[in-house]
Amino acid sequence: MMAVTTPELKGVLKFDEPMSRHTSWRVGGPADHYYEPADIEDLANYLRQLPEQEPVMMIGLGSNLLVRDRGIRGSVICPAGLLDGFEIQNGKVLRVEAGVPCAIVAKRCAKEGFTGLEFLAGIPGTVGGALAMNAGAFGGETWPLVKKVETLDRHGVFHLRDADEYLVGYRSVIGPEAGKLQEWFVAAHFVLEKGDGEKSLKRIKTLLAERSKKQPMGVPSCGSVFRNPKGDHAARLIEACGLKGFRVGNAQVSEKHANFIINLGEASAADIEKLILLVAERVRQEHGVSLESEVRIVGDG
Numbered sequence: 435m436m437a438v439t440t441p442e443l444k445g446v447l448k449f450d451e452p453m454s455r456h457t458s459w460r461v462g463g464p465a466d467h468y469y470e471p472a473d474i475e476d477l478a479n480y481l482r483q484l485p486e487q488e489p490v491m492m493i494g495l496g497s498n499l500l501v502r503d504r505g506i507r508g509s510v511i512c513p514a515g516l517l518d519g520f521e522i523q524n525g526k527v528l529r530v531e532a533g534v535p536c537a538i539v540a541k542r543c544a545k546e547g548f549t550g551l552e553f554l555a556g557i558p559g560t561v562g563g564a565l566a567m568n569a570g571a572f573g574g575e576t577w578p579l580v581k582k583v584e585t586l587d588r589h590g591v592f593h594l595r596d597a598d599e600y601l602v603g604y605r606s607v608i609g610p611e612a613g614k615l616q617e618w619f620v621a622a623h624f625v626l627e628k629g630d631g632e633k634s635l636k637r638i639k640t641l642l643a644e645r646s647k648k649q650p651m652g653v654p655s656c657g658s659v660f661r662n663p664k665g666d667h668a669a670r671l672i673e674a675c676g677l678k679g680f681r682v683g684n685a686q687v688s689e690k691h692a693n694f695i696i697n698l699g700e701a702s703a704a705d706i707e708k709l710i711l712l713v714a715e716r717v718r719q720e721h722g723v724s725l726e727s728e729v730r731i732v733g734d735g
């Protein structure tokens with residue numbers, strides 16, 4: 435493993451970087467190339483100088499990612515904490531860059547007296563990840579508040595896009611680039627609504643307390659593994675199969691929340707993936723429901 439700073443680029447390029455360092459499950463083999471851009475322009479320069487055939491993946495805080503044990507071929511780009519611009523424009527719009535953690539967006543907006551983004555407080559990812567996933571919690575979702583997004587494409591070309599260019603659903607976002615040149619989010623413009631800062635901060639506290647009552651905290655996980663099927667809860671179906679506490683190696687269905695899989699210590703990505711498949715199969719057999727993974731599974735196994 436080695437890290438270099440090339441003279442043309444301002445960021446840091448690492449080789450064979452273990453993805454277990456960058457995923458909340460703490461598993462995942464090496465990325466061939468792992469780039470930490472200095473800013474948006476630098477990220478565009480990195481994309482421009484890549485060979486045409488190099489696969490590229492953008493990640494945030496890896497809180498919705500299962501990276502398989504043999505890792506990721508090509509380049510993984512991580513702007514978390516690096517693309518960190520945060521600017522309230524005319525008291526009406528928040529322009530925030532993709533690497534800013536959701537929790538910071540929620541707290542800063544509340545402190546500035548804006549309401550609507552409190553639900554982001556408990557989502558342990560970045561703005562980029564929240565845009566890609568249409569992350570949501572406690573009745574709030576990311577995209578209804580998005581006015582525009584800034585993206586970079588595979589050739590490092592910048593685009594400013596309207597929210598209505600995207601087809602957005604439950605944990606699903608399809609962009610106008612789908613099936614064409616790949617694009618990644620580098621910033622979002624959120625519409626802000628004036629609120630009461632004290633109330634928003636209180637609401638954040640309540641939402642975080644709710645979470646820690648229901649979800650396993652402080653153990654490696656990826657949050658909810660499966661999307662909720664229409665009109666039901668994946669956790670209810672899994673629990674009804676008696677799968678709470680069920681293990682494959684050191685991957686375990688959480689005793690506290692059946693839609694969470696936790697890494698008890700030295701789990702491999704293969705253990706987790708096997709457990710995901712086993713749980714889905716049991717739910718299919720016992721309830722006739724096909725659960726779909728919310729977690730993105732990537733890389734070579």
Ligand SMILES: Cc1cc2nc3c(=O)[nH]c(=O)nc-3n(C[C@H](O)[C@H](O)[C@H](O)COP(=O)(O)OP(=O)(O)OC[C@H]3O[C@@H](n4cnc5c(N)ncnc54)[C@H](O)[C@@H]3O)c2cc1C
Pocket residue numbers: 458491492493494495496497498499532556557558559560561562563564565566567568569570571617618619620655656657658730
């Ligand atoms: C304890 C826990 C609780 C959670 N609770 C919730 C919850 O309440 N609600 C919820 O919705 N999710 C929840 N999650 C899941 C996760 O936090 C969200 O999906 C989050 O939005 C992922 O953000 P990330 O930055 O970590 O993205 P990553 O996990 O790094 O990436 C997720 C996907 O987004 C893509 N992506 C990331 N950044 C970009 C970008 N800049 N441009 C384009 N694509 C990009 C990646 O390629 C990948 O496909 C939880 C996770 C954990 C661990």
